[in-house]
Amino acid sequence: MKKPPFHKSVQFTFRGIIWILKNERNFQFHILGLIINLFLIVFLGLSNTETALILLCCFFVLVTETLNTCVEKICDYIQPKFDSRIGIIKDLAGGAVMLATISAICVGALVYWPYLKLLFY
Numbered sequence: 001m002k003k004p005p006f007h008k009s010v011q012f013t014f015r016g017i018i019w020i021l022k023n024e025r026n027f028q029f030h031i032l033g034l035i036i037n038l039f040l041i042v043f044l045g046l047s048n049t050e051t052a053l054i055l056l057c058c059f060f061v062l063v064t065e066t067l068n069t070c071v072e073k074i075c076d077y078i079q080p081k082f083d084s085r086i087g088i089i090k091d092l093a094g095g096a097v098m099l100a101t102i103s104a105i106c107v108g109a110l111v112y113w114p115y116l117k118l119l120f121y
């Protein structure tokens with residue numbers, strides 16, 4: 001198959017992002033998390049390093065959610081019926097999102113805690 005020109009390839013990737021934004025509820029929740037974090041970054045005046053850490057975590061969760069959806073789509077395509085092997089593959093992909101989310105919560109707690117302490121005490 002002939003490779004599409006670069007601008008077309010970029011267009012296809014955005015098509016994927018728009019599709020997941022419109023169709024996947026979990027991805028929409030993670031986008032909401034990103035928006036809340038962007039607000040907190042500005043409101044609390046986080047340093048460049050702290051901002052980089054928070055953004056990295058948010059995008060890490062979004063990337064794992066996108067790959068999880070990708071695995072689910074492939075599984076549903078190759079085996080639409082119940083199959084315990086498909087079940088474990090999907091569980092593993094979902095587990096990756098969970099691990100990314102746990103790491104994001106830990107980093108978020110460590111970064112935001114000193115600011116919240118100043119605000120409330």
Ligand SMILES: Nc1ncnc2c1ncn2[C@@H]1O[C@H](COP(=O)(O)OP(=O)(O)OP(=O)(O)O)[C@@H](O)[C@H]1O
Pocket residue numbers: 026068072079080081082083084085086087088090091094
């Ligand atoms: N074809 C199948 N065979 C066996 N088990 C399955 C199959 N499809 C789904 N499952 C089980 O149901 C779970 C949820 O799968 P589903 O495809 O509904 O994902 P989902 O609920 O959309 O997940 P997510 O919230 O991560 O997007 C899987 O983790 C797996 O344990």
